[in-house]
Amino acid sequence: MNTPLRMTKQRAAVAEALDASDEFRSAQQLHELLRDRGDAVGLATVYRTLQALADGGDVDVLRTDDGEALYRRCARTEHHHHLVCRSCGRAVEIDGPTVEAWAAEVGASQGFSDIDHTIELWGTCADCRAL
């Protein structure tokens, strides 16, 4: 009985917009996208919904170099990383068992606990390179 979480038109719209794209999108992009599409949703609501989804582990969040948050609904809910296109946001889900082990090991060997890691790969996808 944590947070009830009602299903509203707005939340559905945000979730749908998220599902519709394979790319990482910022809250503002999603907001515009919804507005253009006709399903206007308040910016604050977009943020709230994204935060709720992120807290529930239903969307993945990452930050660009300049600190903006990007969201994406991923196929798998298990832990994984991404290879993201710097220009279009397209992402490929990746997992690196080796890396996971390495991270945990390094952390422990330095006396740190509650080890967590941030591993994202950035690049330019084939389509964007063609431009």
Added chain:
Amino acid sequence: MNTPLRMTKQRAAVAEALDASDEFRSAQQLHELLRDRGDAVGLATVYRTLQALADGGDVDVLRTDDGEALYRRCARTEHHHHLVCRSCGRAVEIDGPTVEAWAAEVGASQGFSDIDHTIELWGTCADCRAL
């Protein structure tokens, strides 16, 4: 003959404050630190200096989960990663040849170019755990 870059009192103070700590610090923290220490430096100057140092590869920059930028002068200038304490900012420099290779390989295999990676480990250091 790129940017002249004059050595001023302020820039020296920022560099010194940076050298004085082994931990990752935010621009605001450094600004306060300098103020308390008596070497008052404008916040804008702190930001400008940090940016210049970062551009020159003289300091490492990373972002917290909430998007704030943290700076640290590292012992080595070659590419490396960090194991950072979530609560005090203390950092241990790390390199993972395996990981580097893995990242490049994965990127290429997906048809992405100009691959770059973000790999940081977060944890709680022994001292902070004791609190």
Added chain:
DNA sequence: ACGAGTCATGAGAACGATTCTCACCGTAGT
């Protein structure tokens, strides 16, 4: 040492992303 031209500084305004406030609306359960 003098002056001109240039880069640096700092206070405060401006910004962009995100969060908060609060009065009003919609959903879910009975």
Added chain:
DNA sequence: ACTACGGTGAGAATCGTTCTCATGACTCGT
């Protein structure tokens, strides 16, 4: 339907960071 309570949106408020611009500090040629 009725009610109780979460949800919503417009706009204000925050926060980190960058920009503006008038003033100050270097440097170099003379």
